[in-house]
Amino acid sequence: MSRPLDSGPTAAPEPAPDGGDTTRERILTAAMEEFARHGIAGARVDRIAKLARTSKERVYAHFRGKEALYAHLAERELAVIAEATRMTPADLPGYAGRLFDYFTARPDHQRLIAWGRLELSGSGATDDDPTQAIIARKVDQLRQAQQAGRLTAAWDPVDILALVNQIAMTWAGQPELTASAAEHAADPTTAARRAAVVTAVQSLFPRSS
Amino acid sequence: MSRPLDSGPTAAPEPAPDGGDTTRERILTAAMEEFARHGIAGARVDRIAKLARTSKERVYAHFRGKEALYAHLAERELAVIAEATRMTPADLPGYAGRLFDYFTARPDHQRLIAWGRLELSGSGATDDDPTQAIIARKVDQLRQAQQAGRLTAAWDPVDILALVNQIAMTWAGQPELTASAAEHAADPTTAARRAAVVTAVQSLFPRSS
Numbered sequence: 001m002s003r004p005l006d007s008g009p010t011a012a013p014e015p016a017p018d019g020g021d022t023t024r025e026r027i028l029t030a031a032m033e034e035f036a037r038h039g040i041a042g043a044r045v046d047r048i049a050k051l052a053r054t055s056k057e058r059v060y061a062h063f064r065g066k067e068a069l070y071a072h073l074a075e076r077e078l079a080v081i082a083e084a085t086r087m088t089p090a091d092l093p094g095y096a097g098r099l100f101d102y103f104t105a106r107p108d109h110q111r112l113i114a115w116g117r118l119e120l121s122g123s124g125a126t127d128d129d130p131t132q133a134i135i136a137r138k139v140d141q142l143r144q145a146q147q148a149g150r151l152t153a154a155w156d157p158v159d160i161l162a163l164v165n166q167i168a169m170t171w172a173g174q175p176e177l178t179a180s181a182a183e184h185a186a187d188p189t190t191a192a193r194r195a196a197v198v199t200a201v202q203s204l205f206p207r208s209s
Numbered sequence: 210m211s212r213p214l215d216s217g218p219t220a221a222p223e224p225a226p227d228g229g230d231t232t233r234e235r236i237l238t239a240a241m242e243e244f245a246r247h248g249i250a251g252a253r254v255d256r257i258a259k260l261a262r263t264s265k266e267r268v269y270a271h272f273r274g275k276e277a278l279y280a281h282l283a284e285r286e287l288a289v290i291a292e293a294t295r296m297t298p299a300d301l302p303g304y305a306g307r308l309f310d311y312f313t314a315r316p317d318h319q320r321l322i323a324w325g326r327l328e329l330s331g332s333g334a335t336d337d338d339p340t341q342a343i344i345a346r347k348v349d350q351l352r353q354a355q356q357a358g359r360l361t362a363a364w365d366p367v368d369i370l371a372l373v374n375q376i377a378m379t380w381a382g383q384p385e386l387t388a389s390a391a392e393h394a395a396d397p398t399t400a401a402r403r404a405a406v407v408t409a410v411q412s413l414f415p416r417s418s
Contacts, residue, residue: 039248039327039328041248115327119248121384132388136389136393156395156401159402159405167376169382170372173378174371181365187365193368196368197372200372
């Protein structure tokens with residue numbers, strides 16, 4: 001944090017081998033773009049380096065390799081989403097709306113996660129996996145809300161979490177339907193798609209008043 | 210169709226350059242496995258050829274290239290799904306259950322489609338695109354059911370289609386939650402996950418009795 005801010009799009013090589021936050025941040029920004037576009041197997045460290053205006057060697061000095069870089073980004077992204085959308089067990093429709101807004105504004109973030117689901121599937125989730133820790137915490141929050149009478153107890157909390165996440169991602173996850181909605185829906189706006197998502201969650205898991 | 214059935218796992222090269230249905234079918238089966246595992250960019254025609262017990266040249270003789278092979282498989286798969294799961298506008302919970310069963314039994318088919326969504330996004334859907342044609346037909350069926358009073362008219366039919374598809378894929382689409390359900394759900398069985406999906410669709414879009 002002691003280094004000055006990025007001084008602009010200069011191509012000059014940076015001297016300090018111990019790097020600085022700006023190089024590291026530029027690498028992460030470039031990697032987000034590269035992974036969102038090409039996935040993990042398809043991403044190329046030399047393209048990331050070029051986009052970050054640094055060298056391949058510097059990328060490897062900051063991150064062990066492409067997979068470690070992806071894992072770092074995905075973990076950070078999950079924490080950012082959790083913080084930005086904040087699950088509220090007593091207002092799941094509101095939470096679904098925030099998830100919808102987050103990914104509508106950031107399709108590349110949705111793609112980053114979707115690639116990992118495909119490319120890393122079967123790599124064996126464990127409880128100390130940060131994704132599993134986030135899920136376990138949310139399931140716990142939902143269960144507590146059920147016990148406190150602030151959320152319907154008719155569903156298993158794991159099913160609630162899975163359904164709310166999934167419904168919130170209805171449009172982000174089915175790009176082939178977006179074209180169809182634009183053409184066939186009576187109201188083709190994003191606001192109408194958002195309203196349907198929020199209404200669906202409200203019908204299943206109503207806000208506690 | 211005039212050639213005899215595949216005579217078993219012989220590695221002998223086939224003589225006829227105009228091929229036969231069995232070579233073509235073996236290529237398609239091998240390609241399904243290869244694409245499901247590695248995606249389109251990651252798939253390798255030489256691996257497909259080896260798995261299909263034929264040559265790279267024969268693969269190219271049957272299909273123009275890797276992308277054409279993927280497009281053929283994806284289009285065929287969509288038709289097979291539509292046929293196997295048959296959308297019934299007056300019984301959308303039943304349809305969701307069939308989709309759930311189809312993809313639970315065939316995770317590789319779900320992966321085949323998921324790769325295409327990521328890798329081919331933005332390649333410009335048009336109305337003569339077979340996916341768009343299938344979607345348009347389903348939206349039409351839903352609209353007719355609404356007009357006949359066999360389906361709630363409170364939703365845009367495009368939203369209904371998007372939500373039902375998405376809810377049916379709740380577990381196939383979120384592998385990171387499957388581990389959590391196995392550990393945290395009161396009833397960890399697949400039947401319990403299926404019941405939640407069907408109940409959710411029934412709550413939103415009830416069967417007409």
